Amino acid sequence: MPHTPLPKLNNYYLTFGQKEREGEHPTFPDAHPDGFITIVATNMEAARTKAFDHIGNRFAFIYEEANFDFNLYSYGSLATI
Numbered sequence: 855m856p857h858t859p860l861p862k863l864n865n866y867y868l869t870f871g872q873k874e875r876e877g878e879h880p881t882f883p884d885a886h887p888d889g890f891i892t893i894v895a896t897n898m899e900a901a902r903t904k905a906f907d908h909i910g911n912r913f914a915f916i917y918e919e920a921n922f923d924f925n926l927y928s929y930g931s932l933a934t935i
Contacts, residue, residue: 866893866901867922871914882909882933889929890922908935 868891870879879885891909893916895901901916924930 861896863894863896864901865919866895866898867891867917867919868893868901868905868909869914869917869927870912873912879912880910881912884932885909885912886929886932887914888927889932890927892931892934894934904935 870885870887870889872887874885875887882891891905891913893901893904895904898916898918905913905916
């Protein structure tokens with residue numbers, strides 16, 4: 855039986871808005887605008903699906919690794935999904 859290669863996984867980074875600085879996020883209590891969630895997925899569409907499945911629609915952006923500036927998020931990664 856031929857070996858089927860596994861799909862390549864990429865890291866994507868979900869950020870939160872300033873609203874999470876003051877109040878509690880409804881599904882992810884550790885949410886903070888100075889941190890991000892690392893999402894491991896095959897592509898952006900899969901990353902967005904994981905984001906909605908795990909934390910709903912209350913987030914700011916999802917970035918590809920090439921477009922993400924880790925220096926802007928002093929809390930670092932808050933979780934990996």
